[in-house]
Amino acid sequence: MNILVEHLTKIYGTQPAVDDISFEVRTGEILGFLGPNGAGKTTTMKAITTFLEPSGGEIKVGDFSIHTQPQEIRKNIGYLPENNPLYNEMPVVDYLYFAGAMHELPKDKINERIIHMISICGLEGEKHKKISELSKGYKQRVGLAQALIHDPAVLILDEPTSGLDPNQIIEIRDLIRRIGKKKTVILSSHILAEVEATCDRILIINKGKIVADGTADELRKKSKGNEIINVTIEDGDKNTIFEALKSLETVGLVDFIDHKENAFEIQSLPELSSRRNVFNLCISRGWVLTEMKVTEAKLEDVFRELTIS
Amino acid sequence: MNKILIITVRELKVFFDSLMAYIMLLAFLGFSGFFTWLFGSDIFFVGQASLTTFFAIAFWTLFFFIPALTMRMLAEEKKTGTLEILLTMPVTNWEIVLGKFFSVLAVIAFALLLTLPYYFSVSSLGHIDHGSVWCGYLALLMLSAFYISIGIFASSISNNQIIGFLLTLLIGIFFHFIFEALAGGSSGLLGHILSYLSVASHFQSMARGVIDSKDIIYFLSFIWLGLFMSQKQLKY
Structure with missing residues (x-):
């Protein structure tokens, strides 16, 4: 499912957080969203997930527009927000069941998906614990499992590896790359090495505008060419x-x-x-x-x- | 419809999984029981086999009990950010708000269910008007639904639970007695409007065993208004 962003603008008060940006992401592509803090990465992602209503512009996920068919988009998107909010008082399995049910998975399918998610996200030993008892790394995996439970065509991950230790970062990156082959993925980060290692294409955004778009190699060539x-x-x-x-x-x-x-x-x-x-x-x-x-x-x-x- | 149920069930699971639930239920039963059976103009004072004393007391205890239940409903989701997860799932704002509403209503219904022994005890003491007792319970449920919808709205306007609690009490106190007190001092149309707005008269006529469509419409329209404004608040 392709994502098409056209002339997206979001204004908070008088200040534009995102200023007339357009780009496209194709199926099978992992797009890295790069930019300093406050550049408009999160705002753009929230607009794609239909959580934020933009001040102007159009976003299409597949054939669905955020303005007219937000519910259809929500069905096809898996989202891991920044700071990974979770229902801390719920056990992992219950939470995943809730997420699956909300995404309209049939009952027998939910259990199958939960087992699958627990195995690919490495939550085997923690599945019956309350989320509040988990370490940050495991919470992140729960967030990712939640985003993937309904096998969405589009995956939006806002700083998926923040707060993880180096081993966990590598595991999560591998996971994203593996899953990303058949899906459309947008992930944001301000860690350059991460984006370079995970993404097929990089979009650098600054002060609400796109300042560069291309693969890591292309971007390097574009900068000062002196040996x-x-x-x-x-x-x-x-x-x-x-x-x-x-x-x-x-x-x-x-x-x-x-x-x-x-x-x-x-x-x-x-x-x-x-x-x-x-x-x-x-x-x-x-x-x-x-x-x-x-x-x-x-x-x-x-x-x-x-x-x- | 299905998603409302999923949300309601989740809320109930979380609620009954916490110590808070049992403290709240104990407090509700404790207060209602104490004032109904033991203190002041209690149920024996009336000299009749009737639950009107209990209904009058529950009218007050629910007034404090409900804001404590509704205050976290949306405020907590806003604070922790889980609302973002919820609002990016295929679910409408109405479904979220109704799911929360029914979960609190179910807790209240459960709490009221636990007071049924009062009914059985009193009915064994003398001849009781069964119809009016059931009307009384219906009135309590209506009143609760009314406060729950106010409470959910109060909880939806900020991410602070305390604000949710106090605002519910503040709005509630107008319906509870300020409108009535003002109506006493006003005449003509204004007096009529104020006394119509007061929840007490609607509650009391129902609790006495009179089911009037006027009262039902009063409750349903305010319940709808509260929930309508709550779901509007969820839009960004």
């Missing part, structure tokens, strides 16, 4: 090497790397590579090149560049 290499050159005087490197015709900037002896960061001129020149320089001067590493533009840098203005 940056780190080198360590031994058997020579630090300052002599520095001057020599600087005089190479492909090199734009050279910098000492603080904590290492004879280590330099070299930034090449746009669209040029200095790697061969550095190597040849060392041979001609009799220096020993002990380290050369190409630093890729990090997604962090792309993100900072796009969201700090």
Whole structure:
């Protein structure tokens, strides 16, 4: 089921939280929603789930519009809200039964689904405990099980791994990736590594507007294209090497790397590579090149560049 | 219809799973029992086999008991955020509000069921008018439904349970006696309107055994109004 967002706007008071954004997500795609806090990620997700009524614009999930068929959309969406609210006073199994019943699953099917959810979310040992007795990681799994109980075509996950330990994060990511193959998934996060590891496509949103849209690689390429290499050159005087490197015709900037002896960061001129020149320089001067590493533009840098203005 | 039942059942399960439920029921029965049987102008004072004393007392105990039950209904869901889960499930606002309403009504009905021994005891003491007793119970149920719908509305306007509790009492107190007191001092149309708004007269005529469509319409229309405003509050 595709999700189509067109000219979505949500204004709180006089301030637009989401300002005329449009995008599309296709079946089988996992879209990562990235942005600083308060960028409008959660607002957009709430609008898609029909929880928030937008000030303007249209959202379609499949063929259903949020304005005219919200109930149809709700049937097809699994939603894990930010902060993962749960009925703490209920046992896990009862809660999942309630969620299943509300999603109109027939009685015999509910039990089957609950067993399935408990096994894929790893809740076997906790199923009869009250939700309030669970640790944060297990609560998150209950939230996810709730979102998946009716096998929805669309999954909206608002910061699904917040508050989890590294092992749990990896498990939840694997789970999302596995499930996401046949579904349309939107997940939000402000952890870049997570989005990069889980999502097929990334949407960066800042101050209510989309500032970038593409795969992680595409985004990296779009940011400053200059090659940056780190080198360590031994058997020579630090300052002599520095001057020599600087005089190479492909090199734009050279910098000492603080904590290492004879280590330099070299930034090449746009669209040029200095790697061969550095190597040849060392041979001609009799220096020993002990380290050369190409630093890729990090997604962090792309993100900072796009969201700090 | 089915989803109303699912919500009602969930609420009842949670309620009877907590210590709160038993304390509340005990308090209700304790107060009603004490004033009906032991204290002041109690049931023996009347000199007749009749439950009117109990109905008059329950009129007061329910007034305090119901806000304590309804205050968490929507306020807690708003506070913890579970309302967001509920409102993204395929369910209408009416179904949510009605589910909550019937769950509290069921608790009250259960509490009233526990007072049936009063009826059996009194009926063994002398000749009792059975019809008027059942009317009395019906009046209590109507009155409860009336306060429950006010209570759910009060609970829907904020995420604070205490506000829900106090606001229910505040609205309730107008219907309970302020309108009546004002009606006493007014004449003409205003006096009529005020005395019509007062819940006491409607309750008392029913509790005496007179079922008048006027009273039924009064209760049903306020119940509807309270629930209607509650479900409006759930829209964002």
